[in-house]
Amino acid sequence: MNGNDNSNGYFFSKGKYGYSLSIYDMGDEIELISWDLNGNLITLDSLNLKKEHLDIDYFMARYPKVIKHIDEIANGQLWSSLSEVAYIGSGVSEELGRRLTWAYERKLRIKQGLYNFNNDLIPYFIEQNEMKEKVVKKDVFSNPLKLIGGVDVAYNEEQQKMIGAIVVLDRQNFEIIDKSYFEMEISFPYVPGLFSFREVPSIIEAYNRLKIKPDIIICDGQGIAHPKGIGMATHLGIKLNIPTIGCAKKKLIGIWEENKLNIERGSLTPLKWNNEIIGNVLRTQHNIKPLYISIGHKISLETATSLVLELCPEFRLPETTRRSDQMVNKLMKDRLSNEEE
Numbered sequence: 001m002n003g004n005d006n007s008n009g010y011f012f013s014k015g016k017y018g019y020s021l022s023i024y025d026m027g028d029e030i031e032l033i034s035w036d037l038n039g040n041l042i043t044l045d046s047l048n049l050k051k052e053h054l055d056i057d058y059f060m061a062r063y064p065k066v067i068k069h070i071d072e073i074a075n076g077q078l079w080s081s082l083s084e085v086a087y088i089g090s091g092v093s094e095e096l097g098r099r100l101t102w103a104y105e106r107k108l109r110i111k112q113g114l115y116n117f118n119n120d121l122i123p124y125f126i127e128q129n130e131m132k133e134k135v136v137k138k139d140v141f142s143n144p145l146k147l148i149g150g151v152d153v154a155y156n157e158e159q160q161k162m163i164g165a166i167v168v169l170d171r172q173n174f175e176i177i178d179k180s181y182f183e184m185e186i187s188f189p190y191v192p193g194l195f196s197f198r199e200v201p202s203i204i205e206a207y208n209r210l211k212i213k214p215d216i217i218i219c220d221g222q223g224i225a226h227p228k229g230i231g232m233a234t235h236l237g238i239k240l241n242i243p244t245i246g247c248a249k250k251k252l253i254g255i256w257e258e259n260k261l262n263i264e265r266g267s268l269t270p271l272k273w274n275n276e277i278i279g280n281v282l283r284t285q286h287n288i289k290p291l292y293i294s295i296g297h298k299i300s301l302e303t304a305t306s307l308v309l310e311l312c313p314e315f316r317l318p319e320t321t322r323r324s325d326q327m328v329n330k331l332m333k334d335r336l337s338n339e340e341e
Contacts, residue, residue: 150320237297
């Protein structure tokens with residue numbers, strides 16, 4: 001805890017000795033995870049907050065003696081390391097005591113007018129944790145994957161507008177079967193680790209406007225190869241309840257052996273994190289930079305990897321990504337041109 005520090009958000013970084021992920025709620029560190037340079041877990045310290053804890057008055061009312069104990073120590077003040085000592089002698093476990101201390105300080109910050117609920121990130125961290133429990137990492141589709149979707153989002157930061165687009169391609173000939181888009185105001189700030197909450201709403205609206213729905217969607221972003229296991233592809237797949245694949249141009253997390261990736265098209269090597277394979281590093285064209293493939297939802301890594309390679313007959317990126325990118329950029333360019341006239 002950082003007392004009166006108002007740091008708020010998601011901080012993932014690499015240092016000399018490894019990697020760390022910290023999540024802060026207005027100065028309260030509610031989660032700390034660290035890994036060594038090989039991606040092996042060292043520390044996992046979390047308050048395991050759930051939606052029920054956000055109703056802090058109800059939550060605190062269930063433990064009046066503990067709250068009284070915390071209040072006697074804190075004396076109505078915000079101060080560093082309170083969570084480390086406030087639970088001692090309260091008669092409850094350390095985890096519950098720290099969670100109640102967080103609630104106590106959260107309520108105190110609200111009372112002091114320190115909370116801007118338009119920028120309250122805790123509900124999104126909680127939702128992210130809940131989605132992680134719903135991820136399906138195997139092939140779950142009754143029909144053959146004939147219609148393949150691709151999505152992309154473009155931004156006009158000056159006008160605070162965004163456009164989410166989706167294209168549906170025939171797997172056999174890459175012909176566009178259907179396409180749709182949705183324009184909206186940017187409704188979520190740029191927060192590393194929570195980027196999917198910024199992009200997914202416009203994509204879902206575009207998806208809902210399709211006349212012909214895809215059997216699967218390939219996203220230009222991460223699936224489970226994400227510090228919390230919930231990248232944009234996984235988030236979208238769970239919300240739409242359809243198979244999705246993460247196909248990213250850059251790595252977010254993971255360790256892979258570069259000397260085991262050949263220059264030939266189709267060469268691949270595992271992307272590992274915390275002693276688990278979280279994706280594949282795939283060379284889609286001869287001697288070009290690889291892509292990072294990971295499970296989104298309702299698909300196996302093997303199927304996801306082979307499908308992405310199939311969709312890259314000529315270029316580094318799959319046709320789904322190329323077509324959706326072309327579409328959304330043209331839409332945004334047309335919008336800007338109309339505004340200038």
